[in-house]
Amino acid sequence: MRAVPGKSSAVLLLVLLLSFVALAALPGGTGHVRVGPLSLVWWYGGVIAPVLAVTVAVLSRGARE
Numbered sequence: 001m002r003a004v005p006g007k008s009s010a011v012l013l014l015v016l017l018l019s020f021v022a023l024a025a026l027p028g029g030t031g032h033v034r035v036g037p038l039s040l041v042w043w044y045g046g047v048i049a050p051v052l053a054v055t056v057a058v059l060s061r062g063a064r065e
Contacts, residue, residue, distance in 0.1 A: 009060035016049045016056075 023031040024041050031041045038046075 009056050012056050013053055016053055020045050020049060 020041070023044055025031075031044075032039045034040075035043060
């Protein structure tokens with residue numbers, strides 16, 4: 001019988017998604033502070049979260065093989 005793979009990568013991907021919502025909902029517009037010409041929400045949603053999601057997916061796939 002084959003072992004059931006862990007669900008930690010799926011949970012981590014959901015945490016990345018929920019972190020975007022939490023960052024956008026911070027009080028006082030904290031997530032909308034600009035870093036260069038773009039806001040923190042944009043940097044997280046456009047660069048940081050996708051890079052982390054791809055990294056998690058690649059590492060979890062490597063761990064299953």
